[in-house]
Amino acid sequence: MGNVLVWVVWFLAAGGCLASGVAVVSVTNPFFSALALIGNLASLAVLYLLLAAEFVAAAQVLVYAGAVMVMFLFVVAYLGGRADAPWAGGPPLLRSAAVVAAVALLVEIVVVLGLAWGDNLTDPAEVSDSFGSPAAIGEAFLTDHLLAFEITSIVLLVAAVGGVVLGTTREKEDEAA
């Protein structure tokens, strides 16, 4: 019975994930596109929970769907109607080439993973209840992955400074504009 429930939740989350992904790409208005991405991130968080990644799911909802998407919505609001760009660009040949390239990428991923892993994806490892818990993640971050943890903080700092520099205009440029 519990098993059936997991399948139902999985299908809802995976369906919501793909449907909102299509919405992100196909909607004209960037505001609705951003809202669709929030739905996509939330349904991905459900999939993460099913994969025993509790901390990543919580971080996904708080950091991604919360903070990052609010930043997006602020920029969409700042740009207003100018943010609405035409749907797709280029001649029809380029557009169909894009579809072909995307489908080729998809097939490539499935074939490569299928060849390398096809037979080995049925028996997941046994994991304890603490797998993916904040305590386990914190311990891994502060022991084995301490360097990655520290470098990430520098990357975020540099990106924040860069964002401010890019977003600020000097007075000369304002006159020119």
Added chain:
Amino acid sequence: MDGPDVGWYIVVAAMLFGIGALGVMMRRSPLIVLLSLELMLNAANLTLIAFARQQGNLDGQIFALAVMAVAAAEVAIGLGLIVAMGRRRMLLDVDQASALRG
């Protein structure tokens, strides 16, 4: 493990990556290109976490968290660029922003 095998998650991630790649290649609004890029990053994250579960190894989840941090940095820079484009009254269309083309 209750429910679907890890392979099912990989298929969803591959489809999500394809949708995101299509958005990056087809759309003209830089905002929607950035959003599609987020889709691709999240598909990669789902793959990392699925394989972490398969192997019973926490390293994949650590990698996914690092990807999230880098994605946040990328959004900060990308939105900064878009705001700069908006301030200079440039047309918000990635096909028009071609001043650096060789």
